[in-house]
Amino acid sequence: MTSVLPEQSTVRESFESLNPATDEVVGTHPVHSREDVEAAVSKAHEAAVWWEALGYAGRAERLRRWKGVLTRRLAQLAEVVRAETGKPTGDAQLEAVLAIEHIDWAARNARKVLGRKHRAPGLLLSNNDATVEYQPYGVVGVIGPWNYPVYTPLGSVTYALAAGNAVVFKPSEYTPGVGQWLVDTFAEVVPEYPVLQQVTGFGTTGDALVRSEVNKIAFTGSTATGKKIMAAASERLTPVVIEAGGKDPMLVDADADLDAAADATVWGAFSNAGQTCIGVERVYVHERVHDEFVAKVLDKTKDIRGGADSRAQYGPMTMRSQIEVVRSHITDALARGGRALAGGLEAVGDRCVQPTVLVDVPEESSAVREETFGPTVTIAKVRDMEEAIAKANDTVYGLGSTVFSHSRGTEIARRLRTGATAINAPLAFAGIASLPFGGVGDSGFGRIHGPEGLREFARPKAIARQRFPAPLALTSFTRSDKTEQLVSKAMAILHGRK
Secondary structure (H helix, E strand, C coil): CCCCCCCCCCCCCEEEEECCCCCCEEEEEECCCHHHHHHHHHHHHHHHHHHHHCHHHHHHHHHHHHHHHHHHCHHHHHHHHHHHHCCCHHHHHHHHHHHHHHHHHHHHHHHHHHCCEEECCCCCCCCEEEEEEEEECCEEEEECCCCCCCHHHHHHHHHHHHCCCEEEEECCCCCHHHHHHHHHHHHHHCCCCCCEEECCCCHHHHHHHHHCCCCEEEEECCHHHHHHHHHHHHHHCCCEEEECCCCCEEEECCCCCHHHHHHHHHHHHHHHHHCCCCCCCEEEEECCCHHHHHHHHHHHHCCCCECCCCCCCECCCCCCCHHHHHHHHHHHHHHCCCEEEECCHHHECCCCECCEEEECCCCCCHHHHCCCCCCEEEEEEECCHHHHHHHHHCCCCCCEEEEECCCCHHHHHHHCCCCEEEECCCCHHHHCCCCCECCCHHHEECCECHHHHHHHCEEEEEEEEECCCCCCCCCCCCCCHHHHHHHHHHHHHHHCCC
16 A cells, blocks of 8 residues: 655654564654655645535545445454554454444534534524534644554544544554554545645654644643643644543442443453553442442452463553553552552563552552553542542543442433543443543543534634615614614613513
8 A cells, every 4th residue: 555645755764663562563664854744734735625625425425435445454454453552453443443433423424513504693683694614624633642543543533534624643653553554545545635644753743743734733642742732732823632641430339230330340440451541540439339349340350361362351561661650550559558459569560561459549649640551440438429429520630430320320420520421331432423522621622523523623614694784774884873772772672671
């Protein structure tokens, strides 16, 4: 497949992507310079004009063809993801399947969400026809993560494309091969113009993209990096959508299905080696069921193992430096009086971290306060759900959350300060294409997915068209005293009643 890159590129540097399980070289990719990025963005502006002109139907047809390619080559895509992230093929397939669902939803719903709609003009300007429509920004720069290198960036890429934008995508330096595979397959169904391009490299390449003449930036990654991106984007007043970290809680009420809650905890905490921004990192359990719940979690955890072999339920840590973060959080939790009922410091290896269940961990511990991004979970006993809600909300983050309760699930969910909540199932909101995804606080702002995700990549355009001259000339220097008196009486009748 032909790489969609700037033709004028004068790249001198390159870097290798590695299989985190073996350090085997998966691929070699260019380090794109500021000039390369600017050339790509320039081409994207030209492509955006053509892409927008296709209209909703034309873009939907291309997006449907793209999802068809991804579906037919699902096994190939899963293998590329597995090679660069180390995750099991089944997990790689799962994130690709979810991404395909989002492509389908965005293609089918873009016109309905973003197309022209009439608005009521009001009595005083009833001689006008009022409409609003959403127009694409032009070029969107997307900076993606390594933990879900298909599902997460396509949550921005897909919706930006459906809204009529061209996209320049900068993947993580850990997963450039996945990004290139996506870009190349898109070019097969859209060969006319470079509507979707990729630039690769490290922080300097991402910085160049943010400072280029893109019209919007969509970023997924750490809160610290998100703040830097916002600062850089502010120089050109480039709008941004930030999906940053999380310290996501699960609340288990006294009437919860404990087997289901325990299973959701184990999956939410340990799948993808815990490298999930909406993964379960801390659990608050009603005191009446705490001990039984912990026993069920431990029973389900004993059969879970991380490793590089085909029998492992999850793979190695993709970013090796994250292992030290996990180690430090476990160390701090134990030093403060916490206990490891499964795993612990001995679970932290050179490449993999085995499942770790911590209890009696003080709330001020880094294992509770900071994003661990590894296969660990803290479980705390609470006297009731009021205490659970207070502790769950006592964080700078606010991305996802989970509630297990038969009678109060919705009530509890609405009181959690997070962008999304799943009730009686793990992370369900992430798989529903019609629901918006995003956080509050240090978890970022803006939304991808759903109608809100489409609107995130388009600007509202209001149009008022006069259908016939107004009986009362309000916006003219010919306005008379009589007109002003009539307006005053009309307003008193319409709005002045007690």
